[in-house]
Structure formats: structure tokens, C-alpha cells
Amino acid sequence: MNNETKLGVDTWIKRITESEMPIFGRTVQEVVSVSEDDVSSALQLGQVVLKDAAMTARVLKLANSAHYNATGQKFSTISRAIMMLGFDTVRSMCLTVSLIDSLVHGIHREQLIKQMARSLHAAAQAQEIAKQQSEGKHEEVFIATLLLHIGDLAFWCFGDKKGDELNEALKNTKISPAQAQKDVLGFTMNELSQGLAQTWGLSDLLKQTLEKADSTDPRSQAIVLSHRLAESVEDGWDSKEVKKVTALISSLTNTSPKKTTEQLHNAAKKAAETTAFYGAKAVAQVIPLPVDVQLEDDHALADAFVQPDPLLQLQILQELMSVDKDHGDFNMLVEMTLEGINRGVGMDNALFALLTPNHKEIKVKQVIGDNNEWLRKNFQFSLNEPVSRIWMQSLKEQVPIRVDSNASTEVKRLITQSLTQKIKAKSFYIAPVIIKNKPIGLFYADRSTSHRVVFKNLCHFIKINAQALRSNQLCPIHLILIKS
Numbered sequence: 001m002n003n004e005t006k007l008g009v010d011t012w013i014k015r016i017t018e019s020e021m022p023i024f025g026r027t028v029q030e031v032v033s034v035s036e037d038d039v040s041s042a043l044q045l046g047q048v049v050l051k052d053a054a055m056t057a058r059v060l061k062l063a064n065s066a067h068y069n070a071t072g073q074k075f076s077t078i079s080r081a082i083m084m085l086g087f088d089t090v091r092s093m094c095l096t097v098s099l100i101d102s103l104v105h106g107i108h109r110e111q112l113i114k115q116m117a118r119s120l121h122a123a124a125q126a127q128e129i130a131k132q133q134s135e136g137k138h139e140e141v142f143i144a145t146l147l148l149h150i151g152d153l154a155f156w157c158f159g160d161k162k163g164d165e166l167n168e169a170l171k172n173t174k175i176s177p178a179q180a181q182k183d184v185l186g187f188t189m190n191e192l193s194q195g196l197a198q199t200w201g202l203s204d205l206l207k208q209t210l211e212k213a214d215s216t217d218p219r220s221q222a223i224v225l226s227h228r229l230a231e232s233v234e235d236g237w238d239s240k241e242v243k244k245v246t247a248l249i250s251s252l253t254n255t256s257p258k259k260t261t262e263q264l265h266n267a268a269k270k271a272a273e274t275t276a277f278y279g280a281k282a283v284a285q286v287i288p289l290p291v292d293v294q295l296e297d298d299h300a301l302a303d304a305f306v307q308p309d310p311l312l313q314l315q316i317l318q319e320l321m322s323v324d325k326d327h328g329d330f331n332m333l334v335e336m337t338l339e340g341i342n343r344g345v346g347m348d349n350a351l352f353a354l355l356t357p358n359h360k361e362i363k364v365k366q367v368i369g370d371n372n373e374w375l376r377k378n379f380q381f382s383l384n385e386p387v388s389r390i391w392m393q394s395l396k397e398q399v400p401i402r403v404d405s406n407a408s409t410e411v412k413r414l415i416t417q418s419l420t421q422k423i424k425a426k427s428f429y430i431a432p433v434i435i436k437n438k439p440i441g442l443f444y445a446d447r448s449t450s451h452r453v454v455f456k457n458l459c460h461f462i463k464i465n466a467q468a469l470r471s472n473q474l475c476p477i478h479l480i481l482i483k484s
Contacts, residue, residue, distance in 0.1 A: 008186040013195045016154045024102035027052070029200050031094050032143065041087055046078045049094055058097045058279070059090065067277050068093075088139035095143055096120070100280045103153055108163045112156040117275075117286045118230040119146055119153065124271035126226035128263060132253035133218050144206040145223045151192030218252065225249050229264065233288045236374075237265075238421045265290045285449055291420050294451055308346035316340035331366070338368045341445050348449040349425075351375055352433070354441040355395075360384065362391055362441065369449075378422050379444070387422070389414040390430070395439040400431035404453070424448050 017025045030048045034041055049056055056078060063081040064074055068089070075081040082090045103112060126145035130138040156163060162185060169180040181188045194210045196202075209220040225248055232241035250260040268289055275284035320336055334352045341350035349369030353362045364379040381388040393414055394401050403411060404427040420426050425448035432439045447453070 009191050009195045012155070012185075012187075012192055013199050016158065016196065017199060024098055025200050027055075027098045028095065028147075028202065031091055031098070032200075032202055034091065042079065042082045045082060045087065045091055045094070049078050049090075054101070055094065055097055058101075059093055062093055062097070062277060063090070065277055067274065092139050092142050092146075096146065096278055099146065099153070100278050100283075103157045108156040108159055108167065111163075111167060112153065113283050113286060115149060115152050115156060116280065116283045118227065119149055120275045120280070120283065121233075121268060121271040121287045122146075122148070122223075122226040122230040124274065125229055125264065125267045126222045128267045128270075129222040129226065129249060129253060130219060132255060132263070133222065137219075140203060140205055141219050141222055144203055144209060144219075145226055147193075147197070147202060147206055148209060148223060148227060149189065149193060150196050151189045151194075154196065155189060155192060221252055222249075225252065233268070236421060236424065237288065237290045265293050269293050288424075289451070291424060291426050291448075306343055306346050306348075309344050313340055313344035316344055334366055335368075337443065338366060341443070342368045345445070347445040348447045348452075349375060350443070350445045351379060352441060352443055353379060353391075355439065362388070362395075365441065374424060387416050387419045389416075390419065391442065394430050394432050394442055398432050398434055398439060400429065402429050403427060427453070 027048070031045070034044045034048065049059055059078065060075060060081065062068055063085055068085060069075070071084075073084070075084060078090075100116070103116060123142050123146040127138050127142040130141040155166075159166065166181065166184045169175075169184050170177055172180065175183075178188045178190070190210060194207070197207050197210060205217075205219055205223075208215060208217065209223050212220070213224050215221065215224075225245055229242065229245045229249070232239060232245055235241065246257060246260055246264060249264070250257045253260065255263070268287065272284045272287045272289060275281075275287065316336055316339065320333060320340075338350045338352060341347050347369070349367070349372065351367035351369075351372075352365050354365040355362055360383055362381050362383060364376055367375050367379070369375075381391060383392055390401065390403065390411070393411075401407075401411060403415060415426075423444075423446070425446040428444060428446035428448070430442050430444050432442045434440070
């Protein structure tokens with residue numbers, strides 16, 4: 001690191017430590033410095049927690065939740081919680097609570113939530129890998145993984161204008177993220193993380209992993225691979241990179257690829273559930289889950305997702321029916337419909353896909369929801385392939401189709417594994433849009449992010465909206481197709 005880079009990093013470390021995150025910095029130092037080998041460790045940890053009334057309340061609430069306390073015996077004191085749940089569990093709990101509370105209201109919310117989701121997901125994965133390795137000190141691996149990108153987290157929380165500049169620079173796919181960081185800030189996030197780890201006196205394992213990502217230490221390898229996994233699953237659990245990382249983890253833990261995959265899926269589920277219990281439900285909902293994983297604690301995530309609003313549904317329907325036939329805009333009507341499906345009916349994702357002029361493909365035109373970037377990129381299908389049989393059925397018969405566990409055998413036969421992997425959903429609803437007795441495209445909606453049941457009244461809402469689109473023949477079909 002040259003002098004100029006060091007000066008830039010030191011300036012940010014001073015700002016973060018003294019102005020933006022002084023309480024978090026002190027809490028991290030105190031929590032991490034409490035040695036589990038010390039006979040007085042439980043007492044010391046209890047004293048750290050009790051300094052902060054808000055943390056005390058949060059930790060006790062978590063300790064008494066069904067997720068952590070299987071016995072149902074209520075803990076009224078921190079000391080009792082440490083005694084019953086174990087030092088490791090409570091120390092990790094304290095650190096996670098402090099991290100979430102310090103960062104959850106950051107300026108660059110989208111980037112921050114994405115990085116927090118990666119860190120919390122990776123920490124859960126690394127902890128399970130460490131258990132498989134039988135290396136001991138699983139909690140140390142958890143903490144080191146959680147804090148590996150502490151520089152990124154702190155920056156996106158307090159980045160101001162520099163954050164805006166970096167956000168823009170990261171959109172340039174021709175350069176690496178590290179190069180974009182160097183160009184805008186004069187240093188990389190890894191260098192900022194190293195500086196904070198040094199300043200806050202964090203663990204040697206964390207420092208070692210930050211300084212040497214290719215370390216042969218099995219614990220460091222678990223940390224690095226867990227972060228690779230947490231990032232790569234954002235492109236789908238069936239992506240090539242996920243398969244490559246899974247093979248590496250399988251080799252590291254000396255476990256079969258099939259068993260490793262199962263363990264990784266379970267750890268992802270655990271990460272989403274525990275993150276929701278920590279109060280970071282907006283973060284929990286963006287941790288990617290395999291399509292075959294169902295959360296046992298759906299209610300823990302419930303208020304992180306849009307809820308059905310019958311009044312809004314009615315208002316949108318009224319607005320659609322009142323649009324002037326001569327001056328309305330088809331795209332605006334579609335957007336209103338999608339908003340109604342998302343915010344009114346309470347679906348996680350909603351999109352409108354349009355047939356191409358030659359009727360050989362169907363491509364997303366407009367999309368809204370939690371998974372919008374993935375669907376915008378991947379919802380395009382050649383209609384002569386098996387993966388498109390469900391779309392063809394709906395368009396040909398001009399009927400809506402609801403796909404879930406209660407669907408008919410005939411409908412289930414139309415669903416291929418490649419389709420569910422591509423749209424990241426096993427349950428969804430589709431309805432064709434018919435104008436002048438010809439299908440031009442279809443609406444699609446799912447709850448693939450929250451894994452909630454697809455609402456029955458979605459069918460009624462979309463049918464009425466489709467009628468509104470038909471009655472408002474607002475623009476020639478060929479113009480719509482050309483715009484696509």
C-alpha cells in the first residue's frame with residue numbers, strides 16, 4: 001500500500017471510528033476480546049451486553065425465541081442466557097445485533113442490504129463448514145466471515161457522494177469492482193477492511209484472511225469459499241460458479257457433492273430465518289434460497305414483503321376502467337396492472353411478457369418486484385422449446401393458469417426443472433393478454449422470494465385488468481411489438 005493509498009484509507013478509518021460508528025467499534029472490540037478460554041468470560045461478556053440497554057433487550061428477546069430456545073424455559077438475565085445457550089452463541093448474537101443496528105439505516109440502502117445479506121449468509125455457511133471440518137472454534141469462523149467485508153458495509157452506510165460515484169462506476173462491467181474502487185476512492189474495500197480490523201483489534205483469523213485470500217488455513221478457506229458462494233448464488237443455485245464452489249467445499253470438508261449441496265441449502269435456509277429473527281427482515285428476504293427450500297418460519301419474514309391491500313386493488317381497477325380510450329397509453333396500463341399485482345394483491349414479483357413479431361419468442365417487457373433484475377435478465381423464452389410449454393398452453397387456449405402443488409397433473413407435466421431454475425419459482429400464476437381475439441403476451445406473478453402461497457384472488461384481479469386492456473384498445477399492436 002503506497003503512502004497516498006494509506007492516507008485515504010486512514011482518513012476513512014478515522015471518520016468511521018470517531019464520527020460514524022464509534023459505539024459499534026467499541027462494542028466489536030469488547031465482544032471479540034472476551035476470551036472463551038477465560039474462566040470469567042461469561043461474566044465479562046454479560047458486562048459488555050449490560051452496558052447497552054437496547055442490546056440487552058434484543059439479546060434476551062432472541063434468547064427466548066423458539067429459534068434459539070427449544071426448551072421453552074424463559075431467560076430473564078443475560079447470565080442465564082449465556083449459561084443455557086452457551087458462550088459462543090450469545091457472543092455471536094451480540095456482534096450480529098450490534099452490526100445490524102449500526103448499519104441497517106445506511107445511506108446507500110440497496111448496496112448495503114445486498115452486502116449485509118452476503119455477509120450474514122456467508123457467516124452461516126462458514127460456521128457449518130467449520131463444523132464439518134471439526135476444526136473447533138466455529139464461532140470464531142462465524143465472526144471472521146461476518147466481518148470480512150466490514151469495509152464495504154461501513155462505506156455503503158456512510159459513503160455520501162463518494163458512494164454515488166462508486167455506485168455509478170460499478171456499473172461499468174469492463175473493469176473489476178476492485179479497480180472501480182481504486183479509481184473512485186484511491187483504495188480498495190479490502191484495504192479499508194484490513195485497516196478497520198487492525199484499528200479495532202479484531203481476530204488474527206480475520207486479519208490473516210483479509211491479507212491472504214489464498215491462505216492454506218482450512219478456516220480461511222471456509223471463509224473465502226462461503227463468501228464466493230453467497231455472491232454466486234445471486235445468479236442462481238444452478239449456476240456454473242455455484243457448482244464449482246460446491247465442489248471445492250465438498251473437497252474441503254471431505255463430504256460427497258450431494259451431501260454438501262444439501263448442507264449448503266440447509267445453511268441458506270438457516271441464514272434467512274436467523275437474519276429475520278435479528279430484525280433485519282429486509283436483508284433476510286434477499287438471501288437467495290434454492291427453489292426446493294421452504295422456510296419453516298414464514299411468519300418471521302412476513303412483514304418484510306408487501307401485504308395484500310384490497311382497497312388499493314379496487315382503486316387501481318377503477319383507475320384502469322376510467323382511462324380515456326383515446327388518450328391512454330398501453331404501457332401505462334400495463335404498469336398500473338403490475339403495480340396492482342405487486343402492491344395490491346401482495347405478490348413478490350409481477351411482469352408483463354410480450355410475444356415477438358414472429359411469435360417465436362416471448363420476452364419480458366415490464367417487471368416489478370423483489371427479483372426484478374433476475375427476471376428482467378432471464379425471462380425470455382423460445383416458444384418451440386419444452387421449457388415454454390406452459391406459456392404456449394396459456395396463449396393457445398387463452399386461459400389463465402395457476403401453477404402450484406394443487407395444480408392438475410396435466411399442468412404439472414408442462415413444468416420442467418429448467419423452467420423452475422430459470423424463473424426461481426415452483427409456484428406462479430400466468431394470464432394471457434388478448435386483444436382483438438389474438439394473444440399478444442401474458443402477465444406472470446409469483447411469491448418466489450417470500451415463499452408464501454399464491455393468492456387465489458389474484459386470478460380475479462388479473463382477469464378484470466385484462467378486460468380493461470381489451471376494452472381500452474389504446475394503440476396499434478404493431479407499435480407495441482416494434483417497441484419491444
